[in-house]
Structure formats: structure tokens, C-alpha cells
Amino acid sequence: MEEIGRPVWFLGDLDDPWVARIADSIRGLPGLAIRSVVGDLPSADRMADPPSLLIVHRSRLSDADIASIESWVPPDPDDRTELAPGIVLCYGPLVRYAELERCARLSCLLIPEAVAAETLDGQARRRLGMDPRGSGRVGTRGLTVDVVSSNRALRDALAEGLEGLGIRSRSQPDPGLHEVILTQASGRADVMVWDVPVLEPGWTAVLERRARQSAVIALLGIADRALVTEAKAAGAYACLDVPLDLEDLASVIGRIHAERAGLRTAAVARAEPRHAVPPGPSGRSRWSVDQPATTIPERSSSD
Structure with a gap:
């Protein structure tokens, strides 16, 4: 079972409404920290206090991105410690198959971005050893x-x-x-x-x-x-x-x-559409406006 006391990180371009929607779908995860990353991904040596789960969205994967993902994973599986995070990659259509093959050996899960808002929360909770929110095995009598x-x-x-x-x-x-x-x-x-x-x-x-x-x-x-x-x-x-x-x-x-079953009222359901499809790019992340992301710590230059 994963340790849920350590944080969960989400890295992605939050100026893209689709990516912001994916981040919004997991905001109930304990210890979640969200960071907007437009350029190359940060490497492990730049970040302090590694998370238990590192969730990354990439519309395309550069060689620098893959090198950054590799920096989080010890090269020898036998050398992997409890501090090495599980890595989940949400990928867009511009990611090539060869790049996915390279990331498959580094990641515990690859999720296409189109369905990530529906599946990522449950997948993350299972990898954290938690009961997925809204599990179909809980209380579906009569359905x-x-x-x-x-x-x-x-x-x-x-x-x-x-x-x-x-x-x-x-x-x-x-x-x-x-x-x-x-x-x-x-x-x-x-x-x-x-x-x-x-x-x-x-x-x-x-x-x-x-x-x-x-x-x-x-x-x-x-x-x-x-x-x-x-x-x-x-x-x-x-x-x-x-x-x-x-x-x-x-x-x-x-x-x-x-x-x-009435766990969400009809009024709330109308006010909060079920994983509504986001609008086109607005040039600014809604997370930067109404849902500030928890800061992800970086190593200081003196470390």
C-alpha cells in the first residue's frame, strides 16, 4: 500500500483548459500540489521532498521531458526505494508511440488525455491504497x-x-x-x-x-x-x-x-456539470484565478 502522508503532484500546462479540467478532477486527493509547467518538466534534482505519486500531463514529449522523467526513476529496479514516486503520464495525441514505449518502463500508468478526467482520480486512489471515490462496488443495489x-x-x-x-x-x-x-x-x-x-x-x-x-x-x-x-x-x-x-x-x-441516490442534489448537479467539456483556450488558467495550486517545493541553490 502506498503511503498517503506524502504529497501527490500534478504537473501540466494549466493554460490549456483541457489540462485544467484533468487537474480539477483530482483535487480531492490528499496532499495534492498542482504546478503549471509550460516548458520542459523539472528534474528530480531540482525538486525537494519527492511525492508518493507524480502525475504529469504532456501534449508532446521532448527528449528533455523524458530525461526529466527518467531522473525520478532509479535505473535499476532493485535499487528503487520507497522515496521514488510512482509516475502517471497523461499524454496527448502528439506523443509518438516510440516515446510512449520509452515511458512505459518508467511509469506505473499511461492514460490518454481524452479520458483522464473520468479515470485519473480512481486510478490515483488505487495506487495510493485508498478506496476509489464512487467505486462501482459500493452501494449499487437496485441499479x-x-x-x-x-x-x-x-x-x-x-x-x-x-x-x-x-x-x-x-x-x-x-x-x-x-x-x-x-x-x-x-x-x-x-x-x-x-x-x-x-x-x-x-x-x-x-x-x-x-x-x-x-x-x-x-x-x-x-x-x-x-x-x-x-x-x-x-x-x-x-x-x-x-x-x-x-x-x-x-x-x-x-x-x-x-x-x-441523492448524494448530490439536483441543484448542485445542475450547478456543477459532470466533468463538463472545457471551453477553448482562454490564454489563462482558471486555476490561477479561483483555485490556487499548492506550492511544490524546489531545492534552494544552497542545497
């Missing part, structure tokens, strides 16, 4: 989930996996984009996990109709900012990419149940 896909193997695997986590689930074939509603003898589900056929025209209109029936968790294949923005505008409660971590899906389902 029914339909897993809808034209891929039988995928829908059966997800439905069975959710059942194993204590979430009542049904595997449902996708009737296609020309169906207005899904008709089920067993009744309408509270949550629909939909494997969205994003290459077919008209999927957003169907998503709008389905979102009026159930809370829709959209599985988007390889998600990016544009695709997530389009799905959210059509009414998706949350968006995940495929393949996915079943715990991430369970956490989103748990959030839906918590809201429906």
Missing part, C-alpha cells in the same frame, strides 16, 4: 446496467466483469442506428454502456435519444478531444476508450448511482 455492442465478445466480457464486481448487468446486442429505442422485456436499464460505432453517420443523434432513456457511458474506441467533445454534447454522461480498465467503468457507474 441495472445494459452493456450494448454489436461485438458479442466485448459486451459479454464487460457484463460478466461488472457482475463480478457486484453490479447487475445485462449483455444486449446493438439494434443499430435506425432504432429509436432499445426494447427489452426485462425493462429499461438505469445505465447504458454503449460501444459507439463512431465511424457510422448519425451516431450522435442516436446517442441523444438513448441519453434521454438512461445515463450513457460512451465507449469510443481510441478517444480524442474532438470525439469526446462531440459525445458529451450529444448527452453522454462519461466517455471511455477501449480497451478499458473495468475498475474505471465501475467507478463511473458508482458516480451515477451516487447522484441518483
